[in-house]
Amino acid sequence: MIQFTYIPEVPEDIRVVVGIDLGTTYSGFAYAHVGSCDVISNEDWPGKKGLKKTPTVLQYDENFEQTILWGFDALASEPTKRRKKVQPNTVELFKFHLGNIPKEQKPALPSNISAERAITDYLRKMGEIIKEKVENHWPGTDFFRMVRLIATVPAEFTEDTKSIMRQCMYEANLINNSGTQNLKFTTEPEAAAVHCMKEFNQHGLKTGDKYLVVDCGGGTIDLTVRKLLDNNRLGEDTERSGDFCGGTFVDKEFLRFLEGKVGRYAMDIFRIKHYSQLSYMIQQFCERVKTRFTGEESEFRKYSLDIEKTCPALKQYVSGSARDELEEEEWEININFETVKSFFDPVVSKILQLISIQLDKSKCTVMFLVGGFSESKYLQQRIKQRFSKCKVAIPPYPMAAIARGAVMYGLDMDAIKNRVLKWTYGVAVHPKFQEGDPPSRKESDGRIKKFCLMAKRGAQVEVNQQFSATMLPNDPKQTGMLFKLYYTAKETAQFCDEPEMHKLGEFHVDLPDTHLGLDRPVTLSLCFGAMEIIAIARNKTSGQVHRTTFKLNL
Known part of the structure; x- marks a missing residue:
């Protein structure tokens, strides 16, 4: 639903602002009271504490009628530790279905689970925690009347996305009226740009200076050039841009490599019938290889994918010469430095191109990297090498920058003076x-x-x-x-x-x-x-x- 109506001034009784960042791979929220403006990132998630985001993953019951687990709890566990009769119905990466990418590149969803339903189910679970946090911090707060929600969307999504998100948030009971003006939207790079405002003094930014924000998420990369105006206001200097080349595309390169080892048929059947094992395998690759990769061969630790331990169901679908070779290697696939580098390079090259296009349009003195994938040492290294004339900075809480920036925007919506x-x-x-x-x-x-x-x-x-x-x-x-x-x-x-x-x-x-x-x-x-x-x-x-x-x- 999109409201085609006059927007009144925000009611005086708004007391709390909540920023919601529904990410492709990880999601989070932050909040603040309008009286103190102290932004708090949620770090208390089911299954794990101390992290500012939780996986954008759902597990449904056998018939996909109810959500049984979400976030960290829904991550696939090691196959050998599962009860054999339990086959969790894991759903993830559903945000991709809102983007304008080729159908064949969108992850498969169960026939009875639409992207809209998955988003609604996930937001409903997150909403329960949001309401609990607001009530615990500020008892007596009327959530639907006194809380302003700021939801973020990627820069490259169409106008339809905000309509879908508004309806999903209504069905998730985060708002009690689909047309309420207590729900506002901002783009992910704009929220990141606002978050970076606290770093201006440290990096010598002054009125008239421009800076580039590169939001490196799991699914998307979003960029925006902002100009610092008088009275700490921001203007948009160039048209914001983005593409589908986030951290999950490194995972896709890994899966393409594995497909070359076991065969396309084996991977297709394995993906359909044993998605939880596929999810666990990717999870292990990310923890042991992807997040540790620095681009320095001397720091690389060779990774061995043990198929029998990590994804045992895959064996039954491998045939022919591929099976002969893997049996000879005792179902272990060694992955060396150059191979891992080949997973990163196509993705990193696209990101460098996006940055180059923005910097060609506008001269910036500082480039801020935010988002979960921005913490990749290899990505940081390649960006600094390519754009040595521009200062590259990583602000505090880079993974939580979107949610925190959304809160800051919600506290002072006049911070944005113009947009392109x-x-x-x-x-x-x-x-x-x-x-x-x-x-x-x-x-x-x-x-x-x-x-x-x-x-x-x-x-x-x-x-x-x-x-x-x-x-x-x-x-x-x-x-x-x-x-x-x-x-x-x-x-x-x-x-x-x-x-x-x-x-x-x-x-x-x-x-x-x-x-x-x-x-x-x-x-x-x-x-x-x-x-x-x-x-x-x-x-x-x-x-x-x-x-x-x-x-x-x-």
Whole structure:
């Protein structure tokens, strides 16, 4: 659900701000009271304490009817320690399904578990802890009335993502009204940029300076260039960017290597029938190899994957020469330094390219690395080598930067002065066919459907700045006007059915006073400053302002 309505001022009785970072591989939240503004990261998770994030993993019962475990508790355990009759239904990496990546690259989900349901189930479990923390710290706080939630989304996700997230949070009982304004959104790199504000003095940043934030997550890499303005306000200097090349893609390279050893058929069947063992194998690879890899061969400890111990079910699907070779090696696969480096390099190269594009657009004095994958020593080393002219810094709590920055943004939403539009927005219009229009598009009523541009990609917009267009009815007798809103990654467009065009949604406006004929103008205004798009329609004849809520056509 996206609210197309006027956003009122935040109620005075907001007492607590909670920042929620739903990550691809790890998730977390932070919170603060508006009186003290001291940001607290949650470190108390089921199954483990002392860490600021928990795995984005769920385990369902046999029929996928109920969530039985989540987070650390849901991580697959060593196969030899499981009860043989128990086969947990593990679901993870479901956030990938919200992104615009090829279908074949999205992890398989059980047929009866949609990405939306998994997100809702996970947020419901996290929400129980959030409510408990708020109540314990500030007894008597009315959660739905006195708590402002700030949810983060990746920079490269479409507008649909915020709609899906809002509905999931409603169904997870984190909000009691899908249209509440106590839920706000910000992008992950923007939250990270706000988090880094506390480090300005240490790195000599002053008014007018620009800095790059690189959020290295598990699934996505998000980048934004921010400019420090007067009164500790931030402006967005270039269009934020991102791609699907986070830490989990190193895991995918590892699995591709393993597929070369055991065969594609064996891996496909193993993935489908024994996902929990696959998950455990990846978990072991991350703990023993991925997080320890520095890029220095002298510091590398050779890793041996013991198939019989780590993923015994895989053996039964291996055949032919692959089986002969593995039996000769007693089902152990040795992985050396160069092989592990080959897992990292394709991913790191994409990240370096993304950084290079941003730095070519804007000169920055400092680059901040945040996110779980930013703690990779090899990634840090490669970035520092490639961009030696830019100071590379890692702020405190890099893995918790998104949630903490979201809280800071929620405490002072005026910290963001402007943003750069990532999409081109417009509305469908139905003017009379004119010479030069494509004849094939001429309709029986002598009109043609077109895209009327209202705000162009790359434009720098002030918070709550409005873009307006005035429309007239096509028929003097019509009693209403239907606005259909679209957005595209292109800077310009002519028609609403062009490739890369997405429908944002539609809403209806009443047009009484038919005696006035065509002289009944309606001004449509779009406001982008609050992250969620606001649409306002004003009937200039009657003075009536139309406010409406509708579901997106996803």
